[in-house]
Amino acid sequence: MRSVAWRPLLVMIACGVCGYIFEVAAASSQAASARAYVSNEDGESVSVLDTQSATNIATIDVGKRPRGLKLSRDGSRLFVAVSGLPKCPPTVPDEECAKLERDLKADGIAIVDTSSHKVVKVLAAGSDPEQFAMSNDGKRLFVANEDTGTLSVVDVAAGKVIERIKVGLEPEGVALTPNGRWVLVTNESDNSVSVVDTTTLKVTKTVPVGKRPRDMAFTPDGNTAYVSGEMDASLYRMSVTGDAPVQRLLQLREEARPMAVILDPPRNRLYLSTGRGGTVAVVDMKGAPQEAKLIKEIPVGKRPWGMALSADGHYLYTANGPSNDVSVVDTKTLTEVKRIPVGKSPWGIVLGPAPP
Template sequence: MIRFFVPTALATLVLVGACRQAEPPAETVKSTPAAPFEAPRLGVYVTNETSGDLSVIDATTGTVVGVVALGKRPRGIAVSPDRTTLYVALSGSPPAPPGVDESTLPPPDRTADGVGVVDLRQMKLLKVLPSGTDPEVVAVSHDGTRVFVANEDAAKASVVDVATGAILESFSIGEEPEGVSVQPGADRVWVTSEADGAVFVIDLSTHKVVTSVKVGPRPRSIAFLPDGSMAYVPAEKGATVTVVDARTLKVVTAIQLGEGMRPMGTAMAPDGKFLYVTTGRSKKLLIVDTATNAVVSSVEAGARPWGLAIAADGKTAYTANGPSNEVAVIDLEARRVTKTIPVGQGPWGAAFVQRP
C-alpha cells in the first residue's frame, strides 16, 4: 500500500530520476546525523516507514543533519501553512504489500495510530493527534486549523482539529482510501479510493461528499494546478493520469503514460507548467507538460520512487526510494539525478520546507 503527500506552493512533493547516458554517474553522499540540531533554512523531510523516524536533510549541503523518532510506520507527511509544523501519518497496521495474504498478518496495534505533530523550531515530536484507524496520508487546511486523514482500513476520511485534537467528523469514502489533497482556492478535500478506482470530493462548507469521479484503477494521489482549476489523478494499474476539471467535476482526458508505467506520487511545479509523476517499480519520474497533457521527458529516479518533494524555486526534486533507503536529488532543468542521500529504512514520504 502506498503513500502520498499534499503539495503546496512552499512545500510541494516531487520525484526524479535517471541520468542521461552521456552524464557522469550520480554522486552518493554519506552523512552522519548531528544531535542536537536545528532545522535547516531549506530542508527536506523524509518519513522512514520501517525505521519509524524522520530524516532531516539540509537541501543546501545535501546531507542528513538529524533524525527525529516518530513511531510506527510513518508515511504521509504534510506541512502547515506557516511552515513551522509537520504532520505525519502513523499507523499500527502491519505492512501488507500487494500479493500478501492479509489473514497471515499479526493483529494491528491501534494504540500506534495517529497523526504525529513535529515542531520545526524545536525539532521534536510534540504529540500524536487521534486520527481514525490506519492513517496513511494527511493534508492540512488552508488556515492550518484542521488536518485531513485518509484512514485506509476504515474506508473513512477524518477531519481533526489541530488545537483540541478532536476528530470533528468522518466521511465514508470508497474502499482503501489513500491520497488526500486540499483543493487550492476552494473549501474542498479530494480523496482517492484504490479499490473503487475513483476520487471522492468532500465539500467542507456543506459537510457532504459532493460526488465521486471515476478515474483509472488503483488511484494513488491528487495534484492540482496552482489555481485549483484542474486535478490530476494517477492510476497505478492503468498507466494513466486522469485530468479532472475541478469546477465541473468532469473528466477532461486521461493521459497515457506508456506500457509498464505504474504512476503513484504526483507533484505540481510551482508555476504549474509541469506535473511530476513517480512510477514506483517502473523506477521513473515522468514529466508532463500541463499545456498539452503529454509526457515530455522521464528520469530514472532509482528503486521504487514514491514520495516526492520539490524545492520552492521549482529547480530541484527529491524522491523517496524505499528499497534502497535513499533519497534521489534531481536537477529538474538538466533532468538528471545529481546525487543520492542515504536516509532511514524504508523512506516513504517527502516534503520540502523553506523556513520563514
C-alpha cells in the same frame, strides 16, 4: 609614484569589499536555508535534510509506520501520520493481512517540534492514518483511514476527530484545492475520487478514474485535478466541481506505476513518480487540457514514491523506498544529480523553511 603609493590602500579596500560581499552572500544563503523531512516507513523515523548542503542532518523517532507528512507554514511544526497496522504488500491476500496483529494505540498524527526534533503530541486521527491534507489556516486535518473507508476531520487545537466522512474503499491520497474549499480523496479499490465540501463536510460527487488511483495535483484555479493511476499506468484529468467528462490524458509504459503527482504551472510541467518503474516521468503540459506529452523518464532510486519540488522549481526530490535514499533531480538538465542516504524505506517527503 602616487598610484604606486595608493596600491596597498586599494588592495585593503578591495579585500574589505570582497569580504563584505562574501558575508552578505553567506548571510543570504543562510537565510535561504531550507529543510526536507522524509518519513521512513520501516525505520519508524523522520530524516531531516538540509537542502542547501543536500545532507542528512538528523533523525527523529516518531512512531510506527510513518507515511504522510505536512509542515506548518513557518516550519515550526511537522505533522506525521503514524499507524499500528502492520505493513502488508499488495501481493499478500487480504485474509492473511487480517490475521496480522495491530497496535491501535499507535495510530495518530504525531506533531514534531522541528527545533528540538521531539514529538510533542499525538493527535487522534481515526484508524490507520496514511495520507492527509491540512487546511489553509492549519486548524484542521483531513485524514484518510484506509482500512475503514473513511476521511477523518481532525481539529488540531482540540486534538480530536470532529467528523468521519464515508468515502470509497481503501482511501489513500488526500489533497486540498488551493482555495481550501474542496478536499479530494483517491479510493484505491474503487478506482475513483471522492470530492468533499470542506464547509458542509459532505461528499458532493464520486468520479471514476484510472486503476488504483494514488495521488493528485490541482491547476492553480483549483477547477481541475490530475490523478495518477498505478495499476494501468495512467494520468487522468477530472473536473473538481464542473460536469466536464473525465479524460485519460496520458498513458505511460506498462512497467510504470504512477504514484505521486506534482504540477509545476510556471513551467507547464507535471511530474510523476513511477514506483516500481524506478523513474520520474516528466510531462509537457503546454497542450493541456487537450493533451499532454511525455518528455522524459529520469532514472532515480528504487521504487520512488513521495516527491517534493523546491519553491523555485529547480530541484525535485524523490523518496526511494528499497534503496533507502532520496534522489535530487535537476529540473533544468532533467538528470539526477545526487542521492542522499536516509532511514529505512523512505515513503514521503515535504519541503519547507528551517525552524524559526
